[in-house]
Amino acid sequence: MADVEFEKIKRPENIKLPFMLDFYPLEDEKNTRISQFFANLKKGRLTTTKCQQCSKSLWPPRIVCPNCLSDKLEWADLGVEGELYAFTETKLGAPLGFVQDAPFCIGIVKIGGLLISARIDNAKYEDLKIGEKVKLKIVELEDGRIFYRFRRIN
Amino acid sequence: MRKVAVIGGGATKCGKREATWRELVQEAGKAMFDNVDNISPKDVEALLVGAAQPERFAFQVHVAPMVAEHLGIIPRKVISTTELMCASGQAAIRYAWACIASGIADVAVAFGVEKMYMPDMAEAQTNMACVLDREWDGVNAMSAPPFFAMTAQRHMHEFGTTKEQMALVSVKNHHYSTMNPIAQFQKEVTLEKALQSPMVAPPLNLFDCSGITDGAAGVIMVPAEDAKKYTDSPMWITGSGQANIGNAINNLASFTEWVPLKMAVKEALRTAKISVNEIDIAELHDCFTISEIMEYEALGLCEKGRGGKFIEDGGPYIGGKIAVNPRGGLLGCGHPLGATAILQTFDILQQFRGEVPKGRHVKDGNVAVAHNLSGAANVHSLMVYARG
Ligand SMILES: CC(C)(COP(=O)(O)OP(=O)(O)OC[C@H]1O[C@@H](n2cnc3c(N)ncnc32)[C@H](O)[C@@H]1OP(=O)(O)O)[C@@H](O)C(=O)NCCC(=O)NCCS
Numbered sequence A: 001m002a003d004v005e006f007e008k009i010k011r012p013e014n015i016k017l018p019f020m021l022d023f024y025p026l027e028d029e030k031n032t033r034i035s036q037f038f039a040n041l042k043k044g045r046l047t048t049t050k051c052q053q054c055s056k057s058l059w060p061p062r063i064v065c066p067n068c069l070s071d072k073l074e075w076a077d078l079g080v081e082g083e084l085y086a087f088t089e090t091k092l093g094a095p096l097g098f099v100q101d102a103p104f105c106i107g108i109v110k111i112g113g114l115l116i117s118a119r120i121d122n123a124k125y126e127d128l129k130i131g132e133k134v135k136l137k138i139v140e141l142e143d144g145r146i147f148y149r150f151r152r153i154n
Numbered sequence B: 001m002r003k004v005a006v007i008g009g010g011a012t013k014c015g016k017r018e019a020t021w022r023e024l025v026q027e028a029g030k031a032m033f034d035n036v037d038n039i040s041p042k043d044v045e046a047l048l049v050g051a052a053q054p055e056r057f058a059f060q061v062h063v064a065p066m067v068a069e070h071l072g073i074i075p076r077k078v079i080s081t082t083e084l085m086c087a088s089g090q091a092a093i094r095y096a097w098a099c100i101a102s103g104i105a106d107v108a109v110a111f112g113v114e115k116m117y118m119p120d121m122a123e124a125q126t127n128m129a130c131v132l133d134r135e136w137d138g139v140n141a142m143s144a145p146p147f148f149a150m151t152a153q154r155h156m157h158e159f160g161t162t163k164e165q166m167a168l169v170s171v172k173n174h175h176y177s178t179m180n181p182i183a184q185f186q187k188e189v190t191l192e193k194a195l196q197s198p199m200v201a202p203p204l205n206l207f208d209c210s211g212i213t214d215g216a217a218g219v220i221m222v223p224a225e226d227a228k229k230y231t232d233s234p235m236w237i238t239g240s241g242q243a244n245i246g247n248a249i250n251n252l253a254s255f256t257e258w259v260p261l262k263m264a265v266k267e268a269l270r271t272a273k274i275s276v277n278e279i280d281i282a283e284l285h286d287c288f289t290i291s292e293i294m295e296y297e298a299l300g301l302c303e304k305g306r307g308g309k310f311i312e313d314g315g316p317y318i319g320g321k322i323a324v325n326p327r328g329g330l331l332g333c334g335h336p337l338g339a340t341a342i343l344q345t346f347d348i349l350q351q352f353r354g355e356v357p358k359g360r361h362v363k364d365g366n367v368a369v370a371h372n373l374s375g376a377a378n379v380h381s382l383m384v385y386a387r388g
């Protein structure tokens, strides 16, 4: 053994979930110009931006319409009931932060004329059917942020 | 525009490698330069490096200069990383081609590399879930397997495609990859084994999915008139097509018809001045079995909705209507994101040169296409190659 110094160094055992591993968006008005979406969601309303110039309903919510480039957008309700267009169940390959939930269902929900992706709660893959009705559900994170999901009605 | 030649290439073995990102680069780079006579790294004027997520998989950015440093390349005309997720390598090929065709550079390297195995594989899956719209799709854990599972579900629902038909794609590509010494998976897969493999995201089983893969590869391009200085058997780039519509899942033009693929195919055939019947080899992006089935349809190899029947009838085998993925595909060879397109291109060159094992050699193959999709299949990229 050569005559050199060996020293054990320490690093923190636990670190707060870093931003780069957090899938949920920053929701308040200090961080985003679509904070209204989350404020509406807090009241149980799923909304999105609709272009006042070309009337196109835009998902996800935006600040400029990609169809006509207008920035005159208004909030419109999508409703709380949708229809399953496609679905699956994540059994293997769940990302960090979702591993503890697996297996869980996810799908594409037809709602307010849009097709949007979402977690489908209260369901097993075998029970679901294309065309089945699903209802809006809202989940709250520990830090107060919220997000939408859908759930099986029956 | 100048006509462009691919004059050689090299690749690493793909799979779960006991090697770091930069070691993969060195292995593939050495193999590439060893493959071509009369060229040295100092001759390379343009270097394009396809790398999808080095900042997440290897915690390193500014990677094109890193490749240059490790291979002794001193780029004087163009240097950049190219990112287009699963098509990142093809982006490198397209820009290298443009550098030569335009006259900006006289020697260009299109390189590709990805190190995907991580100590905690859930972290690798996290990376794969920020490809679609992270805040609106990824947040729902929407990564590639669930997206393609739903695509398969819709295709089964609308056209009656079966799980057996999808599994046949896996059987075919794993068969060819048994004859590819650099493939990740080199064991035959039977229909029964494919159908009984663990469920990933129904209706997709493990063998319906390409894997998580480490690998790197590179190819060298020069103007066609210079090709004979380096090789008697160059490969010409004769056409290309690329199209994109949207990114997030909700913005798809359709789930069961890849509209941008049809656009890209049309443009590739137009620029190469060929019809689809003239293609001998098609390296199609089989990230999942359903992808290859939908690609038969979009290429016009069969009627819409009949892709499952097309493989049942032996259409995409060597000796069938067209040889699809005689390399072994992504399903058999693995899918090291940034390297995949380069691996396809190098294999086509070796096909033309008769350097691949007999059992997967397409005899008298003169025209080939290489295709990659990326994201929620909303970008499609194609290159057309011809034997020189
Ligand atoms: C499908 C997936 C989730 C499976 O991940 P996993 O559960 O961690 O599975 P592993 O990688 O540990 O593989 C399990 C076993 O099956 C084998 N295997 C995996 N895929 C295989 C394939 N296509 N063919 C043959 N064997 C395969 C592995 O070698 C491993 O064998 P071992 O246990 O003997 O080592 C993962 O491979 C994946 O995410 N694939 C898709 C990658 C992707 O999204 N690419 C972008 C496409 S657009």
Ligand SMILES: [Zn+2]
Binding pocket: A051, A052, A053, A054, A055, A056, A065, A066, A067, A068, A069, A070
């Ligand atoms: Zn508008």
